[in-house]
C-alpha cells in the first residue's frame with residue numbers, strides 16, 4: 001500500500017505570518033496519520049519552518065537546490081544547507097525551473113543525485129506542454145524525463161524518489177487534467193517503472209500536480225495510480241490545503 005503524500009509548493013509566495021498560520025492550522029487539523037504532508041515554502045522561511053514544525057508530523061521541503069556541496073555559487077543553496085533547516089524533501093525539475101531557469105534533463109539529474117547523496121527525498125517533476133500533448137507526444141516527453149533520471153540511478157536510489165506528474169498546461173492555469181487524463185499518464189509511468197523493476201513500480205509514489213483544489217482533489221486522488229498531490233496555489237490557503245489533505249486520507 002502506498003501512503004499518499006500531499007505537498008504544498010508555495011513558490012515565491014507566502015510570508016512568516018502565513019507560515020505561522022499554516023503551522024497552527026495544520027497542527028489542529030487532525031489530519032489522518034495515513035497521509036504524509038509536506039510544506040515547501042521559499043528558502044528564507046525554511047529555518048523558521050523547521051523550528052515550528054519540530055515534533056509535528058508535517059514535513060518540510062525546498063523548491064530547488066544547487067548540485068554542488070559548497071563553493072563560490074552566489075545566491076545558491078546546497079543540499080546540506082537545506083538539511084540543516086530540517087528539510088527532508090526537495091522539488092527537482094519543476095516546470096518553472098525547466099522553463100524560466102533553463103534546467104534541462106542533465107541539470108535535473110545532477111540535482112536529484114545531490115539530493116539523494118545528502119539523504120533528501122527528491123520530488124522529480126515531469127510533464128508535457130499543451131503543444132506536446134496536442135502533437136501526441138505525452139508518452140515520449142514524460143517517459144523521456146523519467147528515464148533520463150531513473151536510468152542513471154541504482155535501484156536503491158530510484159526507490160527513494162517521488163515522481164510528480166504535472167502537465168505544464170494545468171499548472172497555475174485553473175485548467176486541471178481530468179481524473180482520467182491524469183490516471184492514464186500515471187499508469188503509463190508506473191508501467192514503465194514496473195518494467196524496470198516490479199517492486200519499484202509497486203512502491204513508487206506518483207503525485208498529480210496542476211490546479212488541484214479542494215473541490216477536485218477527491219476525484220483525482222481516487223484514481224488507482226495517483227498517490228497524492230503537488231499543490232501550488234491552493235497550498236497558500238490553509239483551509240483549502242487542509243481540505244486536500246483530508247481528501248487524501
Ligand code: PEP
Nearest residue numbers: 171172209210211232233
Ligand atoms: C505547482 O506549481 O506545482 C502547481 C501544481 O501549481 P498549481 O496547483 O497552482 O497549478
